[in-house]
Amino acid sequence: MPLWLSESDVREALPMAELIDAMQAALIAFSAGRVVQPVRTVMEYRGGAFFGLMPALDPDGLLGAKILTVVPENLASGLPSHQALIALFEPGSGAVLAIVDGRYITEARTAAVSAVSVRHMAREDARVLAIIGSGVQAHSHMEALRMVREFEEVRVWSPNRERLEKFAGDWKVKSAGKVKAAASAEEAVRGADVVVLATASNTPVIEGAWVGDGAHVVAVGACRPTTREMPTELVARALVVVDSQAAAMKEAGDILLPIAEGRITADHIHAELGAVAGEVRAGRAGAEQVTLFKSLGLAIEDVVSAGLAYRRAVAGGRGIQVPL
Numbered sequence: 001m002p003l004w005l006s007e008s009d010v011r012e013a014l015p016m017a018e019l020i021d022a023m024q025a026a027l028i029a030f031s032a033g034r035v036v037q038p039v040r041t042v043m044e045y046r047g048g049a050f051f052g053l054m055p056a057l058d059p060d061g062l063l064g065a066k067i068l069t070v071v072p073e074n075l076a077s078g079l080p081s082h083q084a085l086i087a088l089f090e091p092g093s094g095a096v097l098a099i100v101d102g103r104y105i106t107e108a109r110t111a112a113v114s115a116v117s118v119r120h121m122a123r124e125d126a127r128v129l130a131i132i133g134s135g136v137q138a139h140s141h142m143e144a145l146r147m148v149r150e151f152e153e154v155r156v157w158s159p160n161r162e163r164l165e166k167f168a169g170d171w172k173v174k175s176a177g178k179v180k181a182a183a184s185a186e187e188a189v190r191g192a193d194v195v196v197l198a199t200a201s202n203t204p205v206i207e208g209a210w211v212g213d214g215a216h217v218v219a220v221g222a223c224r225p226t227t228r229e230m231p232t233e234l235v236a237r238a239l240v241v242v243d244s245q246a247a248a249m250k251e252a253g254d255i256l257l258p259i260a261e262g263r264i265t266a267d268h269i270h271a272e273l274g275a276v277a278g279e280v281r282a283g284r285a286g287a288e289q290v291t292l293f294k295s296l297g298l299a300i301e302d303v304v305s306a307g308l309a310y311r312r313a314v315a316g317g318r319g320i321q322v323p324l
Helices: 007-013 016-031 072-077 103-121 136-145 161-174 185-189 232-237 245-251 253-260 273-277 299-316
Strands: 003-005 041-046 049-057 063-070 082-089 096-101 128-132 153-157 179-181 194-197 216-219 239-242 269-272 291-294
Touching (some): 003 007, 016 299, 063 103, 082 299, 096 103, 103 136, 103 216, 103 291, 128 185, 136 161, 136 194, 161 179, 232 253, 245 253, 269 273
Parallel strands (some): 003 096, 153 179
Antiparallel strands (some): 049 063
8 A cells, every 4th residue: 555645744754854855866867867757747727827747767666656736826825835745656567655745845856956966056155145035945955055055144125025034033032143134135145155046936036247246046837838037147157056957947937038038048057957866067167157956846856855754754653554
């Protein structure tokens, strides 16, 4: 019988520090060609609402797929914008092994992958973090990025002032007063060593001139070919790394729109993050270079995360067996 793993089961099984290392290994395997994974299928089933299917076979032998919905208007009613489940199968027999909550995995693995990019692309002396956004990804990135750099100051900005103040208040206690709510996006970004864009915006949320030399930018919000969080001039200026080159050329408006404008070409993509983490390609050429990681999210990240949770749950006697 398949094992049903709730969000609480998954949280218990996936400490962030270990998830970061698991995502690094998954990205390296993906870029080395050891993963079977097509670009995800996404269906817009009504204006602005999407249904997605993300299958993959991981190098350790687990077959799986994430099924998800993205409904941005949910945020106005207090519901998650991203909801998902991950089904795991035994490749030999095709038997269903587990149904795993995917909402938290999406939240956590996205931040863990961003942490891999900061580990390999941000300057070693990065001390100031800026986060644009105050939703679940802002929270998960706060947790993850502090594990790979020692930030002395964190500036957060969001157009939702109430949620911004709550975010800053919650994290100020956890971070010994290092987090503050900025008065504007510009105030948050200027002088920051690492800049995280985690918004639901369809248009750029910062200006390229705000990003200083040597900064590392992580963009995780926009995931459709017609949407973007970054201006063209920032993308053109930066050394650009993606999670999947094939997916970026199909889905990443942050890259496709500058290409359409004639400002860059597909060759502007320097490498996949797995190649950087695997030391096949360099993460930056010098201290003054602006680096940029454009994240879309990969099925292999979900399958590896769910597989880790599944193995931990079996070993620890967690979850519920459910007959189909």
